[in-house]
């Protein structure tokens with residue numbers, strides 16, 4: 593029987609919630625991404641990396657890059673959790689932006705997360721403002737529309753969390769190679 597591990601990196605908790613659901617459904621070990629956890633991944637046949645999207649970067653993925661050469665005989669997938677809607681343009685953009693070089697053969701799955709103003713730290717709020725105004729940002733316009741909408745809600749809280757987003761990834765991991 594194959595063994596699996598889910599590594600997640602989350603700032604406001606939504607990716608952690610998706611990672612927990614995946615771990616329950618697939619019966620995989622669940623660990624927060626860190627240098628120590630990455631050193632153990634070679635013990636597993638199936639690996640899922642889950643990370644929140646911050647300014648188009650999948651949180652935690654950079655740390656993983658240096659292990660990527662060792663994964664050729666493993667089944668690996670990435671789950672990105674962002675505020676943008678779930679469409680082909682966003683997924684292609686995130687893949688091209690994050691899964692480069694050795695990581696490019698890894699399939700990317702996407703789940704919509706949440707925008708919970710109260711849980712975002714001041715540094716990230718400032719970064720987000722700068723990023724949205726920056727003429728150098730590459731992010732699709734659609735994301736900026738989504739994020740700007742959140743500023744007009746009375747609670748500054750948007751939650752698109754939905755376990756249904758995980759179905760394609762669960763089916764992929766259950767497929768026999």
Ligand SMILES: Cc1cc2nc3c(=O)[nH]c(=O)nc-3n(C[C@H](O)[C@H](O)[C@H](O)COP(=O)(O)O)c2cc1C
Pocket residue numbers: 601602603604605606607608643644645646647648649673674675676704705706707708712716717719720731735
């Ligand atoms: C500073 C900042 C930048 C963000 N940048 C993006 C982005 O580029 N694309 C996106 O889809 N979502 C973006 N988001 C939304 C987060 O991806 C979303 O809140 C997600 O649920 C975060 O996952 P986490 O709760 O696991 O940290 C951003 C949020 C913050 C606070």
